[in-house]
Amino acid sequence: MTSLLYSEVEEELRAAVRGVLADKSSPASVLARVESDAPYDMGLWKTLAADMGVAGLLIPESRGGAGASAREVAVVLEELGRSVAPVPFLTSAVLATTALLAAPEDPGDLLSRLASGDLTAALAVPFSASPYGFRDETVTAGADGTLSGRVTAVAGAAVADVLLVPASGALYAVEAGHATVETVPSLDLTRPIATVTLWSAPAVRIASDLSGVRRALLTGAGLLASEQLGVAKWCLDTTLAYLKERHQFARPIGSFQAIKHRMADLWLDVVRARAAARGAADALAGEEDPSLAVAVAQAWCGDVAVHVAEEALQLHGGIGMTWEHPLHLFLKRAKAAQLALGTPGDHRQQVGVLADLPA
Amino acid sequence: MNEDEIRARARAFREATPASDRLAFLRARFDAGLAWVHFPEGLGGLGAPRELQLAVEQELEGTPQLDPGLQAIGLGMAAPTILAFGTEEQKKRFLRPLWTGEEIWCQLFSEPGAGSDLATLATRAVRDGDEWVVDGQKVWTSGAHHARWAILVARTDPDVPKHRGLTYFVCDMHAPGVEARPLRQITGEAEFNEVFLTGVRLPDDLRLGAVGDGWRVAQTTLMNERVAIGGNAGRRGGGMIGMVAQTWRERPELRTPDLHQRLLRLWVEAEVTRLAGVRLREQLAAGQPGPEGSGMKLAFASLNQALTGLEVELRREEGLGYDDWTFRRSESVDFAGRDAGYRYLRAKGNSIEGGTSEILRNIISERVLGLPSEPRVDKDIPWKDLPR
Numbered sequence: 028m029t030s031l032l033y034s035e036v037e038e039e040l041r042a043a044v045r046g047v048l049a050d051k052s053s054p055a056s057v058l059a060r061v062e063s064d065a066p067y068d069m070g071l072w073k074t075l076a077a078d079m080g081v082a083g084l085l086i087p088e089s090r091g092g093a094g095a096s097a098r099e100v101a102v103v104l105e106e107l108g109r110s111v112a113p114v115p116f117l118t119s120a121v122l123a124t125t126a127l128l129a130a131p132e133d134p135g136d137l138l139s140r141l142a143s144g145d146l147t148a149a150l151a152v153p154f155s156a157s158p159y160g161f162r163d164e165t166v167t168a169g170a171d172g173t174l175s176g177r178v179t180a181v182a183g184a185a186v187a188d189v190l191l192v193p194a195s196g197a198l199y200a201v202e203a204g205h206a207t208v209e210t211v212p213s214l215d216l217t218r219p220i221a222t223v224t225l226w227s228a229p230a231v232r233i234a235s236d237l238s239g240v241r242r243a244l245l246t247g248a249g250l251l252a253s254e255q256l257g258v259a260k261w262c263l264d265t266t267l268a269y270l271k272e273r274h275q276f277a278r279p280i281g282s283f284q285a286i287k288h289r290m291a292d293l294w295l296d297v298v299r300a301r302a303a304a305r306g307a308a309d310a311l312a313g314e315e316d317p318s319l320a321v322a323v324a325q326a327w328c329g330d331v332a333v334h335v336a337e338e339a340l341q342l343h344g345g346i347g348m349t350w351e352h353p354l355h356l357f358l359k360r361a362k363a364a365q366l367a368l369g370t371p372g373d374h375r376q377q378v379g380v381l382a383d384l385p386a
Numbered sequence: 387m388n389e390d391e392i393r394a395r396a397r398a399f400r401e402a403t404p405a406s407d408r409l410a411f412l413r414a415r416f417d418a419g420l421a422w423v424h425f426p427e428g429l430g431g432l433g434a435p436r437e438l439q440l441a442v443e444q445e446l447e448g449t450p451q452l453d454p455g456l457q458a459i460g461l462g463m464a465a466p467t468i469l470a471f472g473t474e475e476q477k478k479r480f481l482r483p484l485w486t487g488e489e490i491w492c493q494l495f496s497e498p499g500a501g502s503d504l505a506t507l508a509t510r511a512v513r514d515g516d517e518w519v520v521d522g523q524k525v526w527t528s529g530a531h532h533a534r535w536a537i538l539v540a541r542t543d544p545d546v547p548k549h550r551g552l553t554y555f556v557c558d559m560h561a562p563g564v565e566a567r568p569l570r571q572i573t574g575e576a577e578f579n580e581v582f583l584t585g586v587r588l589p590d591d592l593r594l595g596a597v598g599d600g601w602r603v604a605q606t607t608l609m610n611e612r613v614a615i616g617g618n619a620g621r622r623g624g625g626m627i628g629m630v631a632q633t634w635r636e637r638p639e640l641r642t643p644d645l646h647q648r649l650l651r652l653w654v655e656a657e658v659t660r661l662a663g664v665r666l667r668e669q670l671a672a673g674q675p676g677p678e679g680s681g682m683k684l685a686f687a688s689l690n691q692a693l694t695g696l697e698v699e700l701r702r703e704e705g706l707g708y709d710d711w712t713f714r715r716s717e718s719v720d721f722a723g724r725d726a727g728y729r730y731l732r733a734k735g736n737s738i739e740g741g742t743s744e745i746l747r748n749i750i751s752e753r754v755l756g757l758p759s760e761p762r763v764d765k766d767i768p769w770k771d772l773p774r
């Protein structure tokens with residue numbers, strides 16, 4: 028039976044992930060990390076992916092994975108959003124893994140190696156690619172089977188061992204060593220993007236069309252809603268705590284009605300974001316077409332995360348504008364995620380198609 | 387009793403009971419415990435979990451049904467309050483005709499001087515032997531003109547602070563001294579009334595709960611009111627958004643890019659609000675009621691207002707007209723049967739009735755989010771000394 032609640036197993040998974048993140052990914056340590064030369068935290072990723080097995084959640088047990096569903100993945104993403112942990116979970120364990128799962132060929136048994144956490148992958152598409160209008164126009168496959176071209180704004184590429192590259196209407200696997208991956212200054216400090224350049228790079232064709240890539244983008248968009256929920260929830264909780272503690276005019280600022288009412292509205296937005304994100308995760312885990320649930324969740328959660336983060340900043344006053352306070356990490360994540368995998372406007376447009384509300 | 391047993395019982399009831407006489411059917415359904423299964427046996431229920439009601443409704447689809455509009459206050463507010471605070475005699479006396487709709491109920495809470503601040507109300511009830519004598523004025527009383535009974539809060543002790551001097555009664559709307567006058571609304575009709583209570587004598591056995599405990603009893607009513615107003619989850623794309631969407635589909639000539647964008651935004655908002663309602667019901671069924679309930683009415687009010695406003699605008703030239711301004715006393719709110727203009731105007735009440743949206747935001751921020759309460763300057767002052 029479908030449900031928008033969390034099962035006991037899902038709550039246990041959440042507690043385990045939250046425990047690790049509390050220990051290894053405090054806001055202060057994330058801030059220090061993103062200022063270093065290695066913004067992705069691969070030590071933490073090893074713990075999550077290999078020791079806890081979250082990298083293999085979507086991979087069947089026969090390939091060494093956990094054989095879980097999008098529902099469990101969504102819970103992990105909520106927690107990762109809540110801590111803006113700089114790990115390639117969405118890019119490797121969701122986007123790349125879904126594309127591989129849909130591919131008929133898996134030379135080198137990539138799935139098993141992803142499941143065990145030995146390998147990290149990335150889908151070489153711009154992070155802003157929408158599931159609805161995706162076309163591969165920038166990389167071409169040569170007659171000799173090598174790939175040439177350039178893909179910009181690829182999230183998670185800098186730490187990938189394998190790149191899955193759409194080219195000339197098919198999907199290829201390329202060892203990262205055969206590509207040039209150049210991280211560029213990124214709005215989202217905790218999920219920097221990179222430019223991937225290929226010069227006659229050796230590649231193995233794993234799918235002869237791009238249906239798996241579209242499925243990956245749709246799955247990614249639907250599950251990103253849960254990450255956005257986590258971001259929004261952290262902003263709401265942190266702001267609430269601040270409003271109770273910060274005094275002006277000899278009273279907690281949270282006692283002013285203008286602020287209380289804004290918080291009530293934000294809370295209501297987040298309540299609905301949770302229902303929408305659960306709806307998408309549940310639909311992606313089920314048998315029926317998840318498209319509408321995904322479009323609804325992404326249209327709502329993308330904007331809500333940004334709005335809550337922006338309100339959080341305003342309600343913190345000056346401290347919210349400082350580099351030292353972790354709030355900006357969440358604002359940057361929220362704003363970048365709003366553009367990722369289709370904008371809210373792209374998803375609303377798709378709602379119009381799916382719900383029979385033509386222009 | 388589990389779901390299978392309840393289904394079997396409902397099927398057996400359906401087979402054994404002729405549906406030709408609506409009232410007889412509803413009475414028999416009550417007596418079979420299939421009215422509201424979570425109520426106790428003998429009072430229309432089976433003492434079963436509330437969510438099993440759905441199974442009963444499915445089994446009895448197509449049989450005579452209640453009138454949810456006309457009976458809204460009885461079913462949604464009076465019944466749970468009577469169940470929680472009534473004596474055995476009161477439960478036996480009131481619940482059956484309330485449920486079958488033989489007796490309609492209204493709510494005598496609001497007064498000209500007491501709306502959001504209900505606890506300041508001034509209607510007096512003075513004890514006289516076995517009776518209470520009630521004097522005062524109520525206002526915005528929906529459906530008072532066809533009500534047999536009312537739930538009433540009155541002041542029995544003016545010398546203590548406002549929350550403490552209240553007592554809760556069932557008011558006999560046929561008693562001498564009860565006069566309901568229609569109040570015309572912005573829609574043209576009169577759904578609500580002002581009700582004058584002049585020397586109305588109520589026997590003490592119409593009191594619900596202890597003398598002075600009226601505020602606590604009223605809380606039960608108000609909590610149920612908000613759930614009743616905001617708690618219907620419905621189906622995807624149904625309800626108010628469904629009406630606008632239908633116009634949109636049938637009338638391509640009305641479409642513009644701007645309206646399209648706004649419609650899609652509202653469609654998404656309606657859908658996530660519906661999903662939050664579904665989730666809330668799952669939480670209730672799983673015995674883990676979440677605080678989401680307080681938010682649903684707030685969400686539906688603003689959504690209904692935005693949607694109905696959009697529909698009037700969408701209709702352009704037709705939006706300039708109005709179906710019927712006749713001043714008459716209406717039976718109940720008729721969103722589906724009237725035109726877009728009526729819906730737009732009537733929806734304005736959604737953020738006022740049953741607690742205004744501002745009061746709901748206060749409640750959410752204080753009780754759900756734990757932010758400090760509004761200053762309560764009147765908390766310790768005897769009611770009679772309050773500035774007014």
Ligand SMILES: Cc1cc2nc3c(=O)[nH]c(=O)nc-3n(C[C@H](O)[C@H](O)[C@H](O)COP(=O)(O)OP(=O)(O)OC[C@H]3O[C@@H](n4cnc5c(N)ncnc54)[C@H](O)[C@@H]3O)c2cc1C
Nearest residue numbers: 493494495496501502526527528735738739740741742744
């Ligand atoms: C269609 C309709 C049907 C109704 N049916 C019934 C009925 O059957 N029985 C019944 O008893 N009542 C009924 N009511 C009355 C309803 O409950 C009251 O109108 C409502 O509680 C508001 O009270 P008020 O009208 O006195 O407004 P007020 O309380 O005077 O409010 C005026 C404005 O001030 C704001 N305000 C008040 N206090 C605060 C505060 N602390 N913080 C911030 N803002 C505040 C309000 O939100 C509102 O915007 C009905 C109302 C409507 C519109």
